[in-house]
Amino acid sequence: MTVAGHTQLAQRISRDVGMEFHGHAGTESNGDRWIRLTPAAVPEGHGFDVKVQMTWRRLRLSVELQRFAGELVRAMGESKEAGRNTFRTILEESVARGATVQFGVNDNAVQFDDESLWGKGWKRIELRMSKRLPGFDGAATAEELGMIRRWTRRFVAALLAIAPLEAQETPSGEALEGFREGAAKVTRTVRYERDRRNRTAAIAIHGTACLACGLEFGSVYGEVADGFIEVHHTVPLAKVGEGYIVNPAKDLVPLCPNCHAVAHRRDPPFTVDEITELLRE
Ligand SMILES: [Zn+2]
Ligand SMILES: [Zn+2]
Structure with a gap:
C-alpha cells in the first residue's frame, strides 16, 4: 500500500467513525505491509493503536495498547450495557461474515459474548480479527481499499463502542424537519439516530x-460526499421504553x-422493504 493508501484509510475511517485518526505505514521484516491508526485527540501514550496488516489473501487487525493505557482499559471493562451490546453485536456480525475474532482480558483468552467478563478489573486486553479475502493481494486498488476500509471500520467501531474516548460531532440525521411526529418523539428518535x-x-x-x-x-458525488x-x-417509538437498548444490527439502518x-x-x-417496493413500482 502506498503512502496515499494509509492517509486515505485514516481519513475514511475518521469519517466513518466520527473520530479523527492519524495513519502511519510500514513493512514487517517478512515483507507484509501494515498501517497503524492512532486516535488523534487522545493524549500520547494513553490510548491504543489499531494495526492493520495486509498479507496474502488475508487481512489482520489488532489493537496495540499504548504505555499508559491502563486507565482506558479499566474504563472499557466497566462499559455500560449499551456499549457492551454494541461491541458484541459488531463482533457477532463480523464472525457471521466470515471473520475470526480472538479476545483476551488480562492475558486470558475469553469469549467476547461472555457476560461474566465485564466489570472484573481489566488491566490488559487483546483483540484480533482476521479475515480471508479471496483475490486480495495488496494491490491497493479501489476495490482492495474498500475491503480494508469495511473491515477496519468494523474493528474500530467495536473498540469505540466500549472505549470512552472524546467524540467529535458527526453530521447525521439533519433531514428531520417536517416529520409528522410529536416533538418529544422526534427528539428521542434524533437522539438515537445521532x-x-x-x-x-x-x-x-x-x-x-x-x-x-x-x-x-x-x-x-465523488470524494467530497464519500461516506455520507x-x-x-x-x-x-411506541414500543421503545426509556431504558431501551438499541441493537445497531436490527434497529438502525443507513x-x-x-x-x-x-x-x-x-x-x-x-x-x-416497503420503500424498496415503492421504488420498484
Ligand atoms: Zn429516521
Ligand atoms: Zn435511498
Whole structure:
C-alpha cells in the first residue's frame, strides 16, 4: 500500500467513525505491509493503536495498547450495557461474515459474548480479527481499499463502542424537519439516530450505501460526499421504553436523505422493504 493508501484509510475511517485518526505505514521484516491508526485527540501514550496488516489473501487487525493505557482499559471493562451490546453485536456480525475474532482480558483468552467478563478489573486486553479475502493481494486498488476500509471500520467501531474516548460531532440525521411526529418523539428518535456510537456501529455493520435504494454518495458525488449517509431508527417509538437498548444490527439502518424522508411520511415509519417496493413500482 502506498503512502496515499494509509492517509486515505485514516481519513475514511475518521469519517466513518466520527473520530479523527492519524495513519502511519510500514513493512514487517517478512515483507507484509501494515498501517497503524492512532486516535488523534487522545493524549500520547494513553490510548491504543489499531494495526492493520495486509498479507496474502488475508487481512489482520489488532489493537496495540499504548504505555499508559491502563486507565482506558479499566474504563472499557466497566462499559455500560449499551456499549457492551454494541461491541458484541459488531463482533457477532463480523464472525457471521466470515471473520475470526480472538479476545483476551488480562492475558486470558475469553469469549467476547461472555457476560461474566465485564466489570472484573481489566488491566490488559487483546483483540484480533482476521479475515480471508479471496483475490486480495495488496494491490491497493479501489476495490482492495474498500475491503480494508469495511473491515477496519468494523474493528474500530467495536473498540469505540466500549472505549470512552472524546467524540467529535458527526453530521447525521439533519433531514428531520417536517416529520409528522410529536416533538418529544422526534427528539428521542434524533437522539438515537445521532448518537455517535449507534451511528458508527450501524455503518460498521451495514455499510454506507442506502439500504433502500442502494445510493452510495461517494460513487455518485465523488470524494467530497464519500461516506455520507443518514442513520434511521426502525423500531416504532411506541414500543421503545426509556431504558431501551438499541441493537445497531436490527434497529438502525443507513438511508439516504430521500429514502429517510419517505420513511417518515408515515408513523410508524415505512420499513426498508416497503420503500424498496415503492421504488420498484
Ligand atoms: Zn435511498
Ligand atoms: Zn429516521
